[in-house]
Amino acid sequence: SSGINAEYGDEKLAEVIQTTYQDNWEILAETTRKSAVQVPEYKGLEWRLECGVGSRSLHDTITPNILTKWSISDPSTSSVHLNCDVLTLHHITESLRSAQLELETFHARKMIRNLNRIG
Numbered sequence: 001s002s003g004i005n006a007e008y009g010d011e012k013l014a015e016v017i018q019t020t021y022q023d024n025w026e027i028l029a030e031t032t033r034k035s036a037v038q039v040p041e042y043k044g045l046e047w048r049l050e051c052g053v054g055s056r057s058l059h060d061t062i063t064p065n066i067l068t069k070w071s072i073s074d075p076s077t078s079s080v081h082l083n084c085d086v087l088t089l090h091h092i093t094e095s096l097r098s099a100q101l102e103l104e105t106f107h108a109r110k111m112i113r114n115l116n117r118i119g
Contacts (some may be wrong), residue, residue, distance in 0.1 A: 040074035 052063040
């Protein structure tokens, strides 16, 4: 790096980098697009509430359970089933709400804008 810097100087080096980037921008954008991680997208949600109303040993207990079917856009699988209790579902809801709020931050909007420009 210091050999290149001594040979060209800071301004000349910046010009060479800028010219090289501009000449190869399409190749860089295509390579980035191809190597990007493909994340499945959410399409829909179906759910069912199941309640266990006692057993032989525990007569007066109710255990609610939620069975969810998440529809996603993924070539290998079209849906995912998740069986969870109420507290786990509450945690999932809070995590998704937090992620949605994070998307509204300046940094996230800037990143999305830059990614959309590439792709």
